[in-house]
Amino acid sequence: MNGISTDKTIADMARKAKAASRFLASTTTDTRHAVLHAISELLLAKKQEIQAANNRDLLAAEKKGLSSAMIDRLTLTDEVIAGMAQGIGEIIVLPDPVGEVSSMRRRPNGMIVGRMRIPLGVIAMIYESRPNVTIDAAVLCLKTGNAVILRGGSEAINSNIALASVLQQALAVCGANPDAVQVVSTTSREAIDVLLKQDEFVDLIIPRGGEGLIRFVAEHSRIPVLKHYKGVCHIYVDKDADLDQATPIIINSKVQRPGVCNALEGLLIHQAVAENYLPKIEQELVANGVRLLGCERCVALGKQIVPARDSDWGTEFLDLQLCVKIVDSVQEAQDYIDRYGSRHTEAIISENYTTANQFVANVDASAVLVNVSTRFNDGGQLGLGTEIGISTTKLHAYGPMGLEELTTRKFVVYGNGQVRP
Amino acid sequence: MNGISTDKTIADMARKAKAASRFLASTTTDTRHAVLHAISELLLAKKQEIQAANNRDLLAAEKKGLSSAMIDRLTLTDEVIAGMAQGIGEIIVLPDPVGEVSSMRRRPNGMIVGRMRIPLGVIAMIYESRPNVTIDAAVLCLKTGNAVILRGGSEAINSNIALASVLQQALAVCGANPDAVQVVSTTSREAIDVLLKQDEFVDLIIPRGGEGLIRFVAEHSRIPVLKHYKGVCHIYVDKDADLDQATPIIINSKVQRPGVCNALEGLLIHQAVAENYLPKIEQELVANGVRLLGCERCVALGKQIVPARDSDWGTEFLDLQLCVKIVDSVQEAQDYIDRYGSRHTEAIISENYTTANQFVANVDASAVLVNVSTRFNDGGQLGLGTEIGISTTKLHAYGPMGLEELTTRKFVVYGNGQVRP
Numbered sequence A, B: 001m002n003g004i005s006t007d008k009t010i011a012d013m014a015r016k017a018k019a020a021s022r023f024l025a026s027t028t029t030d031t032r033h034a035v036l037h038a039i040s041e042l043l044l045a046k047k048q049e050i051q052a053a054n055n056r057d058l059l060a061a062e063k064k065g066l067s068s069a070m071i072d073r074l075t076l077t078d079e080v081i082a083g084m085a086q087g088i089g090e091i092i093v094l095p096d097p098v099g100e101v102s103s104m105r106r107r108p109n110g111m112i113v114g115r116m117r118i119p120l121g122v123i124a125m126i127y128e129s130r131p132n133v134t135i136d137a138a139v140l141c142l143k144t145g146n147a148v149i150l151r152g153g154s155e156a157i158n159s160n161i162a163l164a165s166v167l168q169q170a171l172a173v174c175g176a177n178p179d180a181v182q183v184v185s186t187t188s189r190e191a192i193d194v195l196l197k198q199d200e201f202v203d204l205i206i207p208r209g210g211e212g213l214i215r216f217v218a219e220h221s222r223i224p225v226l227k228h229y230k231g232v233c234h235i236y237v238d239k240d241a242d243l244d245q246a247t248p249i250i251i252n253s254k255v256q257r258p259g260v261c262n263a264l265e266g267l268l269i270h271q272a273v274a275e276n277y278l279p280k281i282e283q284e285l286v287a288n289g290v291r292l293l294g295c296e297r298c299v300a301l302g303k304q305i306v307p308a309r310d311s312d313w314g315t316e317f318l319d320l321q322l323c324v325k326i327v328d329s330v331q332e333a334q335d336y337i338d339r340y341g342s343r344h345t346e347a348i349i350s351e352n353y354t355t356a357n358q359f360v361a362n363v364d365a366s367a368v369l370v371n372v373s374t375r376f377n378d379g380g381q382l383g384l385g386t387e388i389g390i391s392t393t394k395l396h397a398y399g400p401m402g403l404e405e406l407t408t409r410k411f412v413v414y415g416n417g418q419v420r421p
Helices: A003-025 A029-045 A047-064 A068-074 A078-092 A132-143 A154-173 A189-195 A211-220 A243-255 A271-287 A296-301 A330-340 A353-362 B003-025 B029-045 B047-064 B068-074 B078-092 B132-143 B154-173 B189-195 B211-220 B243-255 B271-287 B296-301 B330-340 B353-362
Strands: A101-106 A112-119 A122-127 A147-151 A181-183 A204-208 A233-237 A264-270 A291-294 A305-307 A321-327 A345-349 A367-372 A389-391 A399-401 A407-418 B101-106 B112-119 B122-127 B147-151 B181-183 B204-208 B233-237 B264-270 B291-294 B305-307 B321-327 B345-349 B367-372 B389-391 B399-401 B407-418
Touching: A003 A112, A003 A122, A003 A147, A003 A181, A003 A189, A029 A047, A029 A078, A029 A132, A029 A154, A047 A068, A047 A078, A047 A154, A068 A154, A078 A132, A122 A132, A122 A189, A132 A147, A132 A154, A132 A181, A147 A189, A154 A181, A189 A211, A204 A211, A233 A243, A233 A271, A233 A330, A243 A264, A243 A271, A243 A345, A243 A367, A243 B407, A264 A271, A264 A330, A271 A291, A271 A296, A271 A321, A291 A296, A296 A305, A296 A321, A321 A330, A330 A345, A330 A353, A345 A353, A353 A367, A353 B407, A399 B407, A407 B243, A407 B399, B003 B112, B003 B122, B003 B147, B003 B181, B003 B189, B029 B047, B029 B078, B029 B132, B029 B154, B047 B068, B047 B078, B047 B154, B068 B154, B078 B132, B122 B132, B122 B189, B132 B147, B132 B154, B132 B181, B147 B189, B154 B181, B189 B211, B204 B211, B233 B243, B233 B271, B233 B330, B243 B264, B243 B271, B243 B345, B243 B367, B264 B271, B264 B330, B271 B291, B271 B296, B271 B321, B291 B296, B296 B305, B296 B321, B321 B330, B330 B345, B330 B353, B345 B353, B353 B367
Parallel strands: A122 A147, A122 A204, A147 A181, A233 A264, A233 A345, A264 A321, A291 A305, A291 A321, A345 A367, A367 B407, A407 B367, B122 B147, B122 B204, B147 B181, B233 B264, B233 B345, B264 B321, B291 B305, B291 B321, B345 B367
Antiparallel strands: A101 A112, A112 A407, A389 A399, B101 B112, B112 B407, B389 B399
């Protein structure tokens, strides 16, 4: 596909998406839920076609020599498809944020002012291998009345085209504009570049994937981007920590799922408890297969802690490795987090009222936790019902983004002839 | 100033601003209000120095042959300075949004989750001639615990440097970090370019000024931008309008202050009332000095309506000119607004319940109004207490931005040993 046709195709998709977003904004929740039900049913009814397309992707992946972990994420087994269909049911039962009017008040001149929650308009998702993101993202966007343009990874292109066909059929069956969900069928990076310039039609870009993809999107986009680059999460064990509570929290944060963004990457221990506690937690972590990289004092106190290199501090290992450091105060812990953290998830273990509250107030991260595992920084766990991603930039959303974060508020004013003096 | 030193200077300012923002985030409202009081007092105490600097700008402006309107906006008279000082008092009495915890709930596992309002961090304002923006923006940012980098227009450079000195003295007097407010003292556009790339340190860019400046900022920024390009605002006079109410609303919207973004630029009239109403409103508008550009049917019905050229529809005149068009339905009015509006302010005049509600629900603009003047789309008028600008993009803020829009929310979690199953 040459440059001109990519430009035209992507711009055309964006224009159509905008028109579809106008249609969606005027639909009721019932209409949008009917579409979601139809997607769920068609996913199961068309399972064989979807899996046939998925097999073509899997064959290509094997030829390319992709890792078994990547192939695993790419595979649409019966269970994965059933899970996708069931997940839609869980989204349908969540309250619809669109249409809510809040802060409605009468002004001194008698006019009534409120703020009405409305869809954002057109959302573009740019993501890598997992084809179930295609369904998840489409469902969350449609639930909230947004049109969506999906650009998945080249490894999943056949699967994504098959899923797009299900999505558009579901829209058509319900009499809805099928342009509400469109999948970019070219896998060139040029297509992303053109998409990032459609600021006339696209309201938000959400990239999901590796840091390289996300940096590329952030640097080239003229459209607002909600993103997080990485999760370098810490736990600070205070001098006043309940150490019996600390251990299961640290183990859960590091070991339960080390490859995700809310897993623990750095452990800070107050010097007053280090001599007693460091050997204990070292033993537990090592027993769980964790390799420890520490500061000089840690190396001296521990048995199997290797000296951390400068480049280890602040690294997102996404693996069974952990940096450990002894600090002299909560202030030093906060300064360390300020320097090496990624504004994602930061936790303190402390029974001290003042220290815990100070940490919560002063640490700059999308979620600041007291006495719980870092693994809780997740839309479902925090009570949003679902999430479409996590933002570590502060505009519009900071932390997990649920349905409400896919909407905005406009001012509505009801008067009876008021003019401005 | 050469490229390297601009790069270094701006990056250094951004880094210092980030450090100051950490300091500010840990201050109490009382501390920040003490700074605002000191600014107010110093503005009056240093009036002569400020006016001496302002005079240098005024002399340069006269030499350059700037318009009298521009020179007027640049002039810091005794009254303007007194007004700035008084305005600070009005900001001090507004509630401080920082620290509010909302949506606090207990999760099924017993942990308590809430969302705490925090400052954004570092805000950069890029604006044109009016030097009072320097004080306004600094005060709103400091009130909400944000550090700010101010880059005003070259015409006001001496005034801005004098005002910066007042701001930094006020910070110093109160023992606060003076880097919390910094003014870019070079007037090169290159400085803006470098500033727009400081995404590591700056959280938000707010440009205020002409469409050219705002487009430049939006296209070159790697940092989120809150902006509006222009205000092309419409009033639709429905077939069920109370026409006695319509006239003062239209006159107020168009005539009260034609040069601002919420002034009326397009009038749509339902054909069922046009024959009766158009000649009446024409007479009123013409009596108020408004030149009318109309569709063919308007030209036929009116006496002094000249045919609009294609390029007139959707133009932001900022002057006593108005486009007038007869439409056959509320749907046609909505379609017209969709095509020619700027998502700023759109109003309907109607006594019909269904029509008014349909217009409010379906029109995409930062403020949708029923039976009131478009001039009410303003932070103060809508009850925000103040405004730092108006956003016509939907992310983070849509419409006037008050103090709350200068903050974001982080998740806070209080537990007692919870881990994720």
